[in-house]
Amino acid sequence: MNKIKDTKRSAVVSLLTGTLAALLLGAVSPVFADFDGFPPMLGQVGSTEILLDDTVRTAAQAEKAGVPFFLEIWEQMPHVFPMFSILPESDVALQRIAKFINSSELDQLPAEYGSSEYRPNRGCAFRWLPASGH
Numbered sequence: 001m002n003k004i005k006d007t008k009r010s011a012v013v014s015l016l017t018g019t020l021a022a023l024l025l026g027a028v029s030p031v032f033a034d035f036d037g038f039p040p041m042l043g044q045v046g047s048t049e050i051l052l053d054d055t056v057r058t059a060a061q062a063e064k065a066g067v068p069f070f071l072e073i074w075e076q077m078p079h080v081f082p083m084f085s086i087l088p089e090s091d092v093a094l095q096r097i098a099k100f101i102n103s104s105e106l107d108q109l110p111a112e113y114g115s116s117e118y119r120p121n122r123g124c125a126f127r128w129l130p131a132s133g134h
Helices: 003-025 052-064 088-103
Strands: 041-046 069-074 114-119
Touching (some): 041 088, 052 069, 052 114
Parallel strands (some): 041 069
Antiparallel strands (some): 069 114
């Protein structure tokens, strides 16, 4: 019996089962997280990206915890599109992120970019601002 080999195998099994447990318990995925006590959240997601469903489910999870969630689904945008300065939508998305960080409020996403949904908690003071003619 090789003690070093068995120790490595045991460490790998522990790591994998620990990772699996973390996934199952929500320590890794926001889809299963406990958002109790979190501040308002903004989720910007492209309509074509693989994380669209996870973002919508995360919004629902935040709503269950009473956390306001501003969900924006941007038409035909890829994953992490705000980081691609070549896209005109990137600048708009980054401006919206900055506004949200500064005020926790947003205008509705202009229809030319996609759709938005606000999921407030009961009695929440945060809300969509009136349209400002973008």
